[in-house]
Amino acid sequence: AMLLEMRNIRKSFSGVEVLRGVDFSLKPGEIHALVGHNGAGKSTLMKVLGGNYADYEGEISLHGDKIRLLSPRKAIDRGIAIIYQDFSLVPDLSVAHNIALGREPRGRLRGTIGHAILRRRSAKEAERLGIRLPMDASVRSLGVGTQQLTEIVRACSREVRVLVMDEPTARLAPAERELLFSTMRRMADEQGVGIVYISHFLDEVCDLSDRITVMRDGLVVATRPGADYTLDTLAELLVGHEITGREA
Numbered sequence: 001a002m003l004l005e006m007r008n009i010r011k012s013f014s015g016v017e018v019l020r021g022v023d024f025s026l027k028p029g030e031i032h033a034l035v036g037h038n039g040a041g042k043s044t045l046m047k048v049l050g051g052n053y054a055d056y057e058g059e060i061s062l063h064g065d066k067i068r069l070l071s072p073r074k075a076i077d078r079g080i081a082i083i084y085q086d087f088s089l090v091p092d093l094s095v096a097h098n099i100a101l102g103r104e105p106r107g108r109l110r111g112t113i114g115h116a117i118l119r120r121r122s123a124k125e126a127e128r129l130g131i132r133l134p135m136d137a138s139v140r141s142l143g144v145g146t147q148q149l150t151e152i153v154r155a156c157s158r159e160v161r162v163l164v165m166d167e168p169t170a171r172l173a174p175a176e177r178e179l180l181f182s183t184m185r186r187m188a189d190e191q192g193v194g195i196v197y198i199s200h201f202l203d204e205v206c207d208l209s210d211r212i213t214v215m216r217d218g219l220v221v222a223t224r225p226g227a228d229y230t231l232d233t234l235a236e237l238l239v240g241h242e243i244t245g246r247e248a
C-alpha cells in the first residue's frame with residue numbers, strides 16, 4: 001500500500017503553470033529520489049507537500065485518506081516534515097535548544113531545570129533516530145553536515161511519516177553524506193518513514209534510492225526502481241527527448 005499519493009498535481013505562478021499534472025507516490029520505508037534540471041518543478045512539488053500553496057490543484061492521499069494540504073500546520077499535523085534548502089536553525093542557540101525550539105519548558109520549569117529537561121528530551125529524540133549530536137554546542141560552531149542532522153532531528157521530533165529533504169547533500173563533505181545516508185536508511189528501515197529527497201548528484205541517487213522519479217518542465221518523465229537505472233540512463237532521461245507525461 002502507498003503511504004503517500006499525489007495525483008495530477010498542478011500549480012501556477014501568475015498564470016504560468018510550473019506543475020502540469022504531476023503524479024508522485026511514496027511507500028512506507030522507501031527512499032525516493034526526485035531529480036531533474038533546475039526549474040523542473042521539484043521544489044515546488046515539495047512545497048505543495050509542505051502545505052505552502054493553498055491554490056494547488058490535484059489529489060493527495062495519505063494512507064488512502066484524501067487530504068488537502070492548505071497550510072504548513074496541516075502538513076505537520078499529518079506527519080509530513082520538510083527540510084528546505086536553507087535551514088531554519090538559530091545559529092547562536094545550542095543543538096539541544098534548536099531541536100526543542102518552540103517547545104521549551106515554561107513557567108516554573110524555566111531556567112536551569114528547564115534547560116536540563118530540554119536537553120534530555122532532545123538527546124532522547126536524537127538517540128531514537130540513531131543520530132549522535134553535540135547537544136551543548138552552538139549550531140554556529142558545527143559543520144554543515146552536523147547542522148543538517150540537527151535539522152533532521154528537529155523535523156522528526158514530532159511523529160513523522162513522510163520526510164522530505166531539498167538537496168540535503170548539496171553542501172556536505174563525503175563523510176557527512178555517508179552519515180546522512182545511513183541515518184536515512186535506518187529511519188526508513190526501522191521506522192517505516194517514507195523519505196523523498198531532491199539531489200543533483202546522480203551517482204549517489206543511483207546508489208541510494210529505492211525509486212527514482214525524473215521531472216522535466218513541470219511533468220514526470222519516469223518513475224522506476226533505483227536498480228533499473230545506471231548513471232547513463234538516468235542522465236539521458238534528464239536531458240531527454242521525449243516526455244511521456246500526461247500531456248505527451
Ligand code: ADP
Pocket residue numbers: 013018036037038039040041042043044045
Ligand atoms: P526546481 O526545484 O526543479 O529547480 P522549482 O520548483 O524551484 O524548480 O521552480 C519551477 C519553476 O517555477 C521555475 O520556472 C521557477 O522560476 C518557478 N517558480 C518557483 N517558485 C516561484 C514563485 N514563488 N514565483 C514565481 N515563480 C516561481
Ligand code: MG
Pocket residue numbers: 037038039043
Ligand atoms: Mg533548483
Ligand code: MG
Pocket residue numbers: 042043044
Ligand atoms: Mg529546487
